[in-house]
Amino acid sequence: MMLRTLSGRFLLRAFALALLTAVVALWLRRRGRHSARLDETPLSNARGPDGSSNKLTKQEKRLARKLEKKQKAQTVHQGVSKRQNRKMDEVTKQLRLITDVSQDVPDADLPRLVRKKFGVCEAYDSLSEDYGPVDAAAACDLLGACVQRPPLYEQKMLPQELSLIHKLFTIVGGRHASSGGGEVAIVDLGAGNGNLGLLCSLVLDCPVVLIDRVQPHAELQAENYAPPAAASRMLRFVSDVGMVDTEALAAFLAVRGIRRVAVVAKHLCGLGSDLALEFVENLSKQKGVEVLGIVVATCCVNKIDSPAQVQRYCEMYSLVDCASFVMTCTRHCTWRTTGGQANSQSKMTDWQVQMSELFEDVIQAPRLERMRKHFPHVDEVLFAPKEHTLQNRCLVGSHSGGSHQSTAGSHDEAFMSVLRDAHKDVIKMCGRAIDLCPKGIASSKYGYDSGGHS
Ligand SMILES: C[S@@+](CC[C@H](N)C(=O)[O-])C[C@H]1O[C@@H](n2cnc3c(N)ncnc32)[C@H](O)[C@@H]1O
DSSP: OHHHHHHHHHHHHHHHHHHHHHHHHHHHHHHHHHHHHHHSOHHHHHHOTTSOOTTSOHHHHHHHHHHHHHHHHTOEETTEEHHHHHHHHHHHHHHHHHHTOOTTSOGGGHHHHHHHHTTOOSOGGGOEEOOSSSSHHHHHHHHHTTEEOOHHHHHHHHHHHHHHHHHHHHHHTSOOTTTOSSEEEEEEETOTTSHHHHHHHHHHTSOEEEEESSOOOGGGOGGGTSOHHHHTTEEEEEOOGGGOOHHHHHHHHHHTTEEEEEEEEEEETTTHHHHHHHHHHHHHTSTTOEEEEEEEEEOOGGGOOSHHHHHHHHHHTTOGGGHHHHHHHHHTTHHHHSSGGGOTTOOOOHHHHHHHHHHHHHHHHHHHHHHHTTOSEEEEEEOSOTTTOSOOEEEEEESSOSTTSOOOSHHHHHHHHHHHHHHHHHHHHHSSOEEOOOTTOEETTTTEEOSOOO
């Protein structure tokens, strides 16, 4: 009896031990598998050591497929990812469609044929540089001495402003308050903070009408920093350029004795440049005001991106049949600004950069054609070095002649003398440069912090 009890207990213990060993072994195995999974990348995990994936959960398999797809898309073939290749193929197809050529025509001929179809006279890389007077550095020093601004802002903007003011100077033919013969004004469309407008007013000694659809904060309006005599010549309107009542504007100008205007539109994104051209056409129709010329620095063609905006652009230029290609153009213009010389990290190929230049050529061509209907002298130039802005295309139209191209000699001398006069006037008005550094504002873009902001 006692023997039976002992063997029963032994058997029970042996069974309990075996059970415990089995549980521990199972736990260790599962734990080992789990940590092995954590060590592996999701993709290699998807396959498992033997290449099978049947031990993975549904979620893991989905994740693995997603990663595999992403890796495939990034597979680089001759320096170009598959996704990029696909985009380039799509664009090439569009070039073929719009030029309607047979398959025998080589891809390399397509850009030339596109330019021909859209009446592009000059490709971007053959546009001439017109950065203002020949001695632009000396002119910048003089213009820069009129105002004080955050150094990085000044460094970027001053050469651009100088170049545009030089073009306006050529169009209006000198300083104006004292010249008689009907006072001239500059109309600055998309005027933003009014810095360019103020400089125009100082250099050309004339009133400036600032028009922008946005009213900048008071701390950012140049007229709030200008001395009263200069500020009183800055007239600001909040309106979309496309909505300006030009009849009312002409009447407003007439009351102030202004009979001639030159228009500047710097970097209005998207359709802004087109609306500026429309504005000039409408203002030119008004009695009592003459538009002497327009200077448009175009910008961000990629912002003509919604179907409605593309439609509007196409309607303006009778290009409705080409809307799909216009959309291709506007959507791929950023290849240039994110690629090429702009960004050494960029993965854009030279071909992509060239295509985006072609696409901007296509968008600019109807604008130039439109300007030719109103001005006898029309030109497209590069108005500033790429280091200062990649948006450096500028359309210039005028009645006065093609001398807006930089010319050495008397024209430049006259311009330098005008800059010196402007500087003298500033010193007379405030004893030093006009301080345009925005108060209570910080800008990480321009490494500027005036302090005292909340
Ligand atoms: C990039 S900022 C340039 C500001 C200024 N011209 C300069 O270069 O410093 C563009 C300005 O144009 C204005 N703008 C763009 N499209 C416009 C439109 N259709 N009507 C009025 N203003 C417009 C914007 O509100 C903005 O102030």
